[in-house]
Amino acid sequence: MTGASRPHPDHRRSDRAVAATDGPARPGRPPAGAGPGRNADQIDHQADAWLVGKAQLGSIEAYEVLIRRHRDRIHRIALRMLGNRDDAEDITQDVVIQVWTALAGFAGDSMFTTWLYRIVVNRCITHLKRRRHDTPLEDPDLARSPGADAQAEARDRLRAALAALAGLPADQRAPIVLIDIEQLSYDEAASILGVSEPTVRGRLSRGRRQLAETMREWT
Structure with missing residues (x-):
């Protein structure tokens, strides 16, 4: 069986067809x-x-x-x-x-x-x-938050954090997304990224330091 001969799944059918x-x-x-x-x-x-x-x-x-x-x-x-x-x-x-x-x-x-x-x-x-x-990164929940005007400081802080994340190099951003946001293990993140665990830890540490520096005015 090859990829070319496989019919494409209808990925939009989210709830229709999956009874066992x-x-x-x-x-x-x-x-x-x-x-x-x-x-x-x-x-x-x-x-x-x-x-x-x-x-x-x-x-x-x-x-x-x-x-x-x-x-x-x-x-x-x-x-x-x-x-x-x-x-x-x-x-x-x-x-x-x-x-x-x-x-x-x-x-x-x-x-x-x-x-x-x-x-x-x-x-x-x-x-x-x-x-x-x-x-700049969008907050997926921000647009749907009721009373957003009453939460201006929190909104601005979140946007600043997301913009800071967007400003990181991709090799530092990926470990932060996988480990700090998605809560994956160092080992799994290393496997996903195709690098050693020490390399992941180093990139994560540099990314965290850069984020902390960027967000210093908010602390």
Whole structure:
């Protein structure tokens, strides 16, 4: 099976088609063992692995379930990396298609999430290199906050922090997004970025210092 012969999943079908069904190349039932007492992360990774296996056999429904499990984080990472909601949505859509076409080559040597987020970050870094000017990061909740006028200082502080993040080099911004914002481990962030853990720690430390310096007037 090759990427060229695989039909593209309809990534806009967020809630329509994903009831579990029996039969070949369909999502079927989730892996057993999701009862009380099991480690939630382990169960999630097992479920991902199971869905990946089904999707590699050609199940678009399984792939839609898989993407629905991770789409919010894909978009959050892209938004924090790029600072623009439209760009983040474009990257999210591109990642959905790229992962589908590349999934046959995923051998399971790492967690699916590590492989997935590496694709997201790499797409974002490529986009940043092509973009002439960074735009200030948007707060995804700011526009929807009721009584925003009464929260001017908090709003300005948040915008300053997001603008400071946007001003960091991509190699420092990525560890902050993955570790400080998305709460991933140093080890997983290193795997996603394709560098050693000490390198991640060094980049994170430099990025934090730069953010602290930029935000000093707000402390």
